[in-house]
Amino acid sequence: MAKRDPTGFLRAEYQQLVDSELDWRLRVLEGPSTPRCVVDGKKVLMLCSNNYLSLSNHPKLKAAAIEAVKTHGAGSGSVRPIAGNMDLHVELERRLAKFKEAPASLVYQTGFAANAGLIPQLADAGDLIVSDELNHGSIIDGVRLSKADRAVFKHCDAEDLKAVLAKAEEHTPAYRRILVITDGVFSMDGDIAPLDKIARTSKDHGAMVYVDDAHGEGVLGEGGRGIVHHFGLGRDEVQVEMGTFSKAFGVVGGHVSGSTDLRNFAFNKSRTWLLSGSHPPAVVAACTAAIEVLETEPQHVRSLWENTEYFRKGLRQMGFDTGNSQTPIIPVMMGESKTAKRFSARLFELGMFALPIVFPMVAKDRARIRTIMNAALTKKDLDEALGAFGKIGKELGIV
Numbered sequence: 001m002a003k004r005d006p007t008g009f010l011r012a013e014y015q016q017l018v019d020s021e022l023d024w025r026l027r028v029l030e031g032p033s034t035p036r037c038v039v040d041g042k043k044v045l046m047l048c049s050n051n052y053l054s055l056s057n058h059p060k061l062k063a064a065a066i067e068a069v070k071t072h073g074a075g076s077g078s079v080r081p082i083a084g085n086m087d088l089h090v091e092l093e094r095r096l097a098k099f100k101e102a103p104a105s106l107v108y109q110t111g112f113a114a115n116a117g118l119i120p121q122l123a124d125a126g127d128l129i130v131s132d133e134l135n136h137g138s139i140i141d142g143v144r145l146s147k148a149d150r151a152v153f154k155h156c157d158a159e160d161l162k163a164v165l166a167k168a169e170e171h172t173p174a175y176r177r178i179l180v181i182t183d184g185v186f187s188m189d190g191d192i193a194p195l196d197k198i199a200r201t202s203k204d205h206g207a208m209v210y211v212d213d214a215h216g217e218g219v220l221g222e223g224g225r226g227i228v229h230h231f232g233l234g235r236d237e238v239q240v241e242m243g244t245f246s247k248a249f250g251v252v253g254g255h256v257s258g259s260t261d262l263r264n265f266a267f268n269k270s271r272t273w274l275l276s277g278s279h280p281p282a283v284v285a286a287c288t289a290a291i292e293v294l295e296t297e298p299q300h301v302r303s304l305w306e307n308t309e310y311f312r313k314g315l316r317q318m319g320f321d322t323g324n325s326q327t328p329i330i331p332v333m334m335g336e337s338k339t340a341k342r343f344s345a346r347l348f349e350l351g352m353f354a355l356p357i358v359f360p361m362v363a364k365d366r367a368r369i370r371t372i373m374n375a376a377l378t379k380k381d382l383d384e385a386l387g388a389f390g391k392i393g394k395e396l397g398i399v
């Protein structure tokens, strides 16, 4: 019999990551996620959270969460199909569908759970899934759970999608269903998927379009309604609009919006939805309050874009390369991984919190500091941040 060491790989594989500097060292946020916050005991300016509109600390969200604990308790007691479907969950879905201008919405525990639960149900054996090559990891895992054939198209390239779909028509037997999936806003580059062109090409081939708008909600479209609204597309053009409450909405939870058929299908078939406890009352009520804030306080989305334009322009004027960024995700290109790491460490010393993104998350020579703008940053904050970038850029010979 083989003599096995049951746990030796745990330390060995971790050590490999440490040796190649690919391990995660967790930083501790001491207090709320606000533009001026405390990380690892140091006061810093937050330049890398997904809390785009600073809603996580909005008084209306906090009050709604506290109130829901008082009226509905700390937990829901079950999965939604059995005994955990509270009036609060129903109300949130009603409000979300209205906000999205969609016939129906369904809330999942997380965005990851939505992708992992729904994608393999929408396409399986005999079907084809076509993905943008840079899609999010949760989409990749959702696709891996499916027995469908897979193809990728070049990043944000609707012409290449056209070629991939034309080739798919030659497949025998003919594919039963084709599902085209793309991120709305790409999290490493801050560029926007050409969803109008993707939808047009998909329609020509009778393919269904699934957009993961985690980084577009609260950012794109009127009042932050997201990428489908941004392009003025109909529900017959983009059939599945998926998103999350964990980014601009400032709380946690995934969601899908589309037709009533989609909703009925999705909740009856997604195992992540059926077999996992529903959100606690505080989470649900805070999500509903976030939608209300977006509907009644347009200033947050406006400030986010003003800050985005100001910061990106400031970086470019100093000579930094911000890649293809079109959104509040602004990568600052550094070249090699070690430069990006050095830059980030110096930023932290100067009181700026922004992390390096390095190989294998991006190509070897495309290491970057990824900054994410926030509506609650002031002009003074941004000038301070730009000052630090300029100073370190000169020190390290980048600008």
Ligand SMILES: *Cc1c(COP(=O)(O)O)cnc(C)c1O
Binding pocket: 110, 111, 112, 113, 136, 138, 183, 187, 212, 213, 214, 215, 243, 244, 245, 246, 252, 253, 254
């Ligand atoms: C963050 C993110 C997710 C996961 O959403 P959670 O609700 O945090 O699980 C899915 N897709 C994309 C593109 C994301 O950026």
